[in-house]
Amino acid sequence: MKAGDLIGNHSRxxxxxxxxxxxxxxxxxxxxxxxxxxxxxxxxxxxxxxxxLLRRLLPGAPRRDQNLFESGIAALEEELGWFEEQARxxxxxxxxxxxxxxxxxxRFLRALAYEPYPAALTALWAIERAYLEAWRNASPxxxxxxxxxxxxxxxxxxxxxxxxEEAADRALATGEADERADALFLEVADLERRFWExxxxxxxxx
Ligand code: MP5
Numbered sequence: 001m002k003a004g005d006l007i008g009n010h011s012r013x014x015x016x017x018x019x020x021x022x023x024x025x026x027x028x029x030x031x032x033x034x035x036x037x038x039x040x041x042x043x044x045x046x047x048x049x050x051x052x053l054l055r056r057l058l059p060g061a062p063r064r065d066q067n068l069f070e071s072g073i074a075a076l077e078e079e080l081g082w083f084e085e086q087a088r089x090x091x092x093x094x095x096x097x098x099x100x101x102x103x104x105x106x107r108f109l110r111a112l113a114y115e116p117y118p119a120a121l122t123a124l125w126a127i128e129r130a131y132l133e134a135w136r137n138a139s140p141x142x143x144x145x146x147x148x149x150x151x152x153x154x155x156x157x158x159x160x161x162x163x164x165e166e167a168a169d170r171a172l173a174t175g176e177a178d179e180r181a182d183a184l185f186l187e188v189a190d191l192e193r194r195f196w197e198x199x200x201x202x203x204x205x206x
Contacts, residue, residue, distance in 0.1 A: 001178045003122050003168040006185040007129075017192035018133040022199050026135075026149065029142025032200065036145065037092055039199035042102045044083040044094060046195075049109045050127070051076040056113040057120060065121075065167045072160065082151070101198035105191045112184075118171035119180035125164040126188040132161050134192070 007014050022039070025031030054076065058069040087094050098106060112120045131152045141149035151157075172181060 001172055001175065001181065003125055003165050003172065003181070006122070006126070006182065009182075010186055010189060013186055013189035013193075014130075017130045017189040019137055020134070020193065020196040022196040023134055023138040025200075026138040026141050026145045029144065031145075035199050035201060037090060038099075038201070039195075040083065040086060040090070041092055041094060041096050042099055042195070042198065044080070044087065045098050045102055046105055046109075047076060047080055047083060049106045051080065053109045053112055053124070057117075057124075060117060062117075062171075065171075068160075068163055068167055075160065079151075099198045101191070101194040105195060108187060108191055115184065116177040116180055118168065118174075118177035119184050121164070121171050122168045122177075122181035123184040123188050125161065125168045126185050127192075128157075128161045128164055130188065130192045132158060134196075 022031070022035065025035065051073065054069050054073050058066060058073070061069055084094065112123055115123070135149050135152035138145070138149050139153060140146060168181075172178065
């Protein structure tokens, strides 16, 4: 199996992850009040946990993939600083509680390090590819959100996602982890959709 096949094999689930009223709101500037800020605060928690995941996966990765993890870690560290700066500019407090959809995603990220490497890498690729497509779908974005659309639309980010896909394809080549990779891909698609729903204020906890 190739990682990219998963998108066509699960096109409805993928559509749910990458096209959403939240993204239409970003594009048209019609988001309900508070939705973008909620997404921002919750997504910073996601990025912090994702950084932990990359650090945990790095030592067990094949030598030829280690560079990819190192550049991913550096990019995520920079991104965390960027999120914090964005929050500061908007006077948002970063100490909020994780929403239910965020909790589910954080739990998923923590468990990924225990999955077979090819399946974990496929999930990581799906996570990044989802944001690449989702934010492209919001392009060019209303002016107050444009910086975010651009952040996940750069050629560098697209190249990183393509490198993850190549690495996932190499890792999947034995076929041994295909079933697990397929299941994790579907989980990512569902978690992504739920994250957008949460940002719009649906399915919130407490
Ligand atoms: C990403 C993200 C992309 N920031 N948040 C969610 C919910 N899914 C995917 O990850 P990155 O590392 O910020 O590009």
